[in-house]
Amino acid sequence: MVGCGGRRQPTPWERHAKFLQERHVEDDPEVPQLRFPMYTVPAAAILEMVEVKPHEELLSSGVVVEHDESNGHVAFVSHQWVGKGHPDPSFEQFKLLQEVFRDLLSQTSYVHLETVTCLMWPLRSGFYSQALQSRPLFVWYDYFSVPQSPAAAAKQRQTIDCIPAFIARCRFFFALCPVIESAALSAVLSPFTWEQRGWCRLEKVCRQLTAGDGSWIMIKSRKHLEVMPTVSISVGSVSVGEGTFTDSKDRDQLGPVLKTALRTKLVSLMRDGNIVAFRTLLNMQAFFLRGLNVKPAADLVPGATLGTDVHPEWLLVDSFLLQNGFRKLDEVDGTGWSPLAYAVLGGDPEVIQAMLRKRADPSTRTRAANAFLTIPGNASMVSIAAFYSNNEALQVLIAARASLEAGIAPALVTASGNDNTEGLRILLAAGCNLQAQNAAGHTAFENAALSGSQNVMQALIEAGATSAQLTRSLHWACWFAGGSFEMIQQLLSARADVNSSFAVKPCSVIGVLFGVLSLRYRMGSRSFPARLGYHSDGATPLMLAILSGQYEAATALVAAGARMDVFNSRHRRAADLAREMQAPDFLMQALEQGNSAACERITASAGVLESHIF
Incomplete structure (x- = not known):
C-alpha cells in the first residue's frame, strides 16, 4: 500500500520489529532467564581427572564453580551416557575428551568443515584452535553441572528448563560421539546413535538457535574432528520428539522447553529485522516440534484485526501473510521463496489448500537457495513437502496436479533423503518414476544411502533393486554420511558387493x-x-x-x-x-x-x- 506521499506503508511485521528494536533487551520478557545457576568446571581441572564424579561431589570440593562470563568462555559437551546411572564407568569416552581438549588448547590447529558443507558452501571456513585459547576455558558437562542426587529432582527439572539458556551462554559446543562399546547397555554408541537420542537432539537444536552461525564440533576420534554447520544434511535428526528416550515422560518436559527456545529465537530475528531467517524458522517450528505435545507459536505479530466477514479460507491466507511479513500471495522475497513455498515448509494442508484456491501455482519453484536450509534453488513445492515429511501437504499438492519431477530434484529423490517412507509410497502411487535422477545423477537409492535413510532403503529394496544399484548405494553410504551399522548390513544382506571398486564418469x-x-x-x-x-x-x-x-x-x-x-x-x-x-x-x-x-x-x-x- 502506498501513502499520500508515495511512501510504502510498513507492514504489521515491520512495525512490530521496530517496536522490539526500540525496547531494551533486558526489559524483554522473551529473553531467557536462568532459573538455576550455570555450573561449570575449569578446563584445567577436566584435564587432571581420572574418573567422572557427580555434581554434588565436585561442588563440595570446589571443582565445580558458578559461571561468570567475565572469567572466560564455556564449552558445552553433548554426549550419550555409556553406563546405566553413570555417564562413563570405564572413563573411555571422557579420556577422549581430555585428549581432544589437550590438543586444541596446546597446539595451533585447524578443524575442517564436514564434507557436505564443504561441497555446498566451499567458501565457509572451519575452526581455528586459537579461538579456544583466547580466554580461560570452562566446561559444561551434565554430570558435573546438573544435580544428580535423587533428592534433587526439583533442581534437575529447573536445570533442564535452563538448557537453552545455558547453551546460549556457551561460546563452543562439542558433540562427543566416538564409536564405543557399552557393556552396561549391551550396545555400541556412535555418531548415529548420538543423532537419534532425544536429549542430544534438543541440545543440538538449541545450539543451532544461538546467536552467530550456530556451528559446532563433532568428535569422532582424537584426530578426527569435524565442524558441523547450522544447516546439515541430517536434518531429520533435529525433530526432537521423534528421537529416542529412555523415559518417554521426558518428551512432556522437553516440549515446552523447546517451544520457548524457538519463540525466543523468532523474537530475536524479528528484532534484528532478519525476515528471511524469521520466515524460515517460523515455518520450521512444526518440524522441530514434531512428536512433542505442543503447538507452534502463531501469534508473533500482535494487534492485527481481520474482518469477521472474511471467508475462513481467505482468513487463513491473510493471517499467514501477516505473520510472515508478506503483502500479497504472489510476492517473492529476497531468497526467491514465495508465501506458498513457506507454507509448504510449514506443512499445514489447510493453509496450502486455501492458497491454491486463491490461484497460487502448485508447480512453482524456488528461485534461489535458502541459506538457512539444505534446499537448493529451483526446488519444487512437492520436493519441499517430501523432504520435510509434510505428507498431508504433499497429498494436497498432488491433488492440485503439481509437477512431481520438475526442478533440481524429483520429489521421489528428495523424499528418500530424509527417510520419508510414507511420502515415498505416496509418490510411487502417484506414478513417480523410481529411476528418476536429481542434478547430481542420483536416484532415490543412492540418495537414501548417502543420507542414512534406512527405512526408505528397505522400502526401495522391496520395490525392486538391482545388484548394481545396491552396490552404488553402498559406495555412497560410505562416501557421504549414511554408513550406520544398520545401513551397511541392510545393503550387504541385499547382495551389494562388499569389495567393489568405486568409479564415476569423468564428464558427469x-x-x-x-x-x-x-x-x-x-x-x-x-x-x-x-x-x-x-x-x-x-x-x-x-x-x-x-x-x-x-x-x-x-x-x-x-x-x-x-x-x-x-x-x-x-x-x-x-x-x-x-x-x-x-x-x-x-x-x-x-x-x-x-x-x-x-x-x-x-x-x-x-x-x-x-x-x-x-
Whole structure:
C-alpha cells in the first residue's frame, strides 16, 4: 500500500520489529532467564581427572564453580551416557575428551568443515584452535553441572528448563560421539546413535538457535574432528520428539522447553529485522516440534484485526501473510521463496489448500537457495513437502496436479533423503518414476544411502533393486554420511558387493566435482572432500568409509569380511588411508595386523554381525 506521499506503508511485521528494536533487551520478557545457576568446571581441572564424579561431589570440593562470563568462555559437551546411572564407568569416552581438549588448547590447529558443507558452501571456513585459547576455558558437562542426587529432582527439572539458556551462554559446543562399546547397555554408541537420542537432539537444536552461525564440533576420534554447520544434511535428526528416550515422560518436559527456545529465537530475528531467517524458522517450528505435545507459536505479530466477514479460507491466507511479513500471495522475497513455498515448509494442508484456491501455482519453484536450509534453488513445492515429511501437504499438492519431477530434484529423490517412507509410497502411487535422477545423477537409492535413510532403503529394496544399484548405494553410504551399522548390513544382506571398486564418469557432474577436489588435494588441501576426491577412484567401500571418518561403517565392513589387501587407483590400501586419517586403534589392529576380533565384537554388539564373503 502506498501513502499520500508515495511512501510504502510498513507492514504489521515491520512495525512490530521496530517496536522490539526500540525496547531494551533486558526489559524483554522473551529473553531467557536462568532459573538455576550455570555450573561449570575449569578446563584445567577436566584435564587432571581420572574418573567422572557427580555434581554434588565436585561442588563440595570446589571443582565445580558458578559461571561468570567475565572469567572466560564455556564449552558445552553433548554426549550419550555409556553406563546405566553413570555417564562413563570405564572413563573411555571422557579420556577422549581430555585428549581432544589437550590438543586444541596446546597446539595451533585447524578443524575442517564436514564434507557436505564443504561441497555446498566451499567458501565457509572451519575452526581455528586459537579461538579456544583466547580466554580461560570452562566446561559444561551434565554430570558435573546438573544435580544428580535423587533428592534433587526439583533442581534437575529447573536445570533442564535452563538448557537453552545455558547453551546460549556457551561460546563452543562439542558433540562427543566416538564409536564405543557399552557393556552396561549391551550396545555400541556412535555418531548415529548420538543423532537419534532425544536429549542430544534438543541440545543440538538449541545450539543451532544461538546467536552467530550456530556451528559446532563433532568428535569422532582424537584426530578426527569435524565442524558441523547450522544447516546439515541430517536434518531429520533435529525433530526432537521423534528421537529416542529412555523415559518417554521426558518428551512432556522437553516440549515446552523447546517451544520457548524457538519463540525466543523468532523474537530475536524479528528484532534484528532478519525476515528471511524469521520466515524460515517460523515455518520450521512444526518440524522441530514434531512428536512433542505442543503447538507452534502463531501469534508473533500482535494487534492485527481481520474482518469477521472474511471467508475462513481467505482468513487463513491473510493471517499467514501477516505473520510472515508478506503483502500479497504472489510476492517473492529476497531468497526467491514465495508465501506458498513457506507454507509448504510449514506443512499445514489447510493453509496450502486455501492458497491454491486463491490461484497460487502448485508447480512453482524456488528461485534461489535458502541459506538457512539444505534446499537448493529451483526446488519444487512437492520436493519441499517430501523432504520435510509434510505428507498431508504433499497429498494436497498432488491433488492440485503439481509437477512431481520438475526442478533440481524429483520429489521421489528428495523424499528418500530424509527417510520419508510414507511420502515415498505416496509418490510411487502417484506414478513417480523410481529411476528418476536429481542434478547430481542420483536416484532415490543412492540418495537414501548417502543420507542414512534406512527405512526408505528397505522400502526401495522391496520395490525392486538391482545388484548394481545396491552396490552404488553402498559406495555412497560410505562416501557421504549414511554408513550406520544398520545401513551397511541392510545393503550387504541385499547382495551389494562388499569389495567393489568405486568409479564415476569423468564428464558427469560428480566426475567434474571429483576432479576439482582432487586438484585441491594436490595443491595442498587436506579437507575431507579434497582427500575423498583424490582417493575415491578405485576405492572399496571400506576405503571410502575410512576416508569419510565413518568408523562405524568401516567396522561393519571389516566384520563382514571386506578385503584389506586391494589398492585404489592411487596405489593405497585401506591401512594406508587409515594411518593418514589416524583411525581408532581397533580398526588399525584389523587393517595392519589382520586381527579383526575387535571389529567383529563391536559389530556383534550392535546386533548386525554377518559374514558377506561371496
